[in-house]
Amino acid sequence: MRHDKAMMVIELARRMAASAEGLTLDEMARESRVGRRTAERLRDAVLMLFPAVEEVSDPPTKRWRIRGGLSAFEQAPTTTELVELTKAAQGLRATGEAGRAVALEGLERKLKSAMRSTTLNRLAPDLEALVRAETIAVQAGPRPSADESVLATIRGAVLAQQPLGFTYARPGAEPRRRSVAPCGVMFGRANYLVAADRESGRIQTFRLDRMSAVEAQDGVAPPPADFDLAVFASQSFGIYQDEIEEVVLRVAPIGADEARAWRWHPTQTIEDQPDGGVIVRFRASGMRELAWHLFTWGEQVTILGPQRLKATMAGELAAAQRALEAAP
Known part of the structure; x- marks a missing residue:
């Protein structure tokens, strides 16, 4: 089997191990960017090389997954992947996103600690050289704020579908206490909570750096059933939402x-x-x-x-x- 085919088999195995519910043949074909017949051959190669693959019935289709994950040898990251992870953390720090940078730096340490010492020693010189040779140009604009405790509270409310309460201060206006149904967070030149007003149901955005006393409240406040954060974000040229x-x-x-x-x-x-x-x-x-x-x-x-x-x-x-x- 040619090297590129071998890489496709390993990559498919990684995707099957990373999916809790498993992948259908159509999903394998789409993610591997191949036809269905090629996806079947790749799946069969994974079945032959990885005995831990299990078939899951999901009528009218079938799914395949690898429970228990893959070994450190099969999952060793490349120099390029580690460099991009390091740069992403550096970029967040450069724009004032220390809390999110810490999360990526922690992930980087975990990846390196799970790697074999021989692999890490082989990658280290190239990794150090590329990190020194590449940087991120910070553009002028507002400094986004994503306080770690605020983000944790928002994420917890989103997962639990709880109401979120906070005091919001707009420039030139008196601070106002709000209670909303949180839908998600948009990160960018400024970071925004996207939420539905609990009375009108209208979707609104709130800058995180203008929010204080943020807390999850008792009760249930799910987002609107037809709400899609990606669709909402794509409707505007930037962040502000008005008439299309x-x-x-x-x-x-x-x-x-x-x-x-x-x-x-x-x-x-x-x-x-x-x-x-x-x-x-x-x-x-x-x-x-x-x-x-x-x-x-x-x-x-x-x-x-x-x-x-x-x-x-x-x-x-x-x-x-x-x-x-x-x-x-």
Whole structure:
């Protein structure tokens, strides 16, 4: 068997060991990016090499899993995987996310302690060299805050489907005590709790650094049955949620190549134009954050729609101009 096929068999075994319920043939094919017949051959190879594989009946399908996990030899991480884990922890620390960095650093120590000393000694020189040779550029923006105790309380309430109580302080407003049904957390330039108002059911976002006296409350408060955090996050250009608009932008030829490689939004389409430019279309809310982003494109981008985005951009430009004129 060629080396790449051997790697596919080992990777499939890892996936089967990492799944509590097991994998169907269709899931094996999808995760291995192969056809069903190839997935069957890979499964048969795993069955032959790993006697601990068990078949689980899940009508109308079958599932296969490896209970008890794999050995340290079969699970030894690569240099690249360890480097990416180290960089992820360093990136969180650089942006002020010490609590989340500690979790990744703990995982890194556990992985290394489970590795054979000979394997670790072999990887150590390359790992040290790559860590020194790569760094993360910290961009300007708000410093996200994810206090470890606050996150633990939120996660506990999410898992137990309990109401979450906290005091929320908006700039220029009196602090207000809130009680919500927690749906999840969005991490980014700022970190937000996503929750449903217990009376209206409306989904709202709350910045974690503006929350205090956070506690799980008695009772049951599940998220709305049809709520999907990934779908909710993808509706906005950034974090702020408002009315969804049809956004149409024209990018000049000079910026077309960059625009084609840019991830504007999950719903984006890009149309080539005769003059070498492109038209970018997507559906999103968050016009202010989009306007802020479009500042970075300068004259390369023209807003074709919606009108609300044009008005928002005009307002932001006017505010910037006033600030510039007021400067000594």
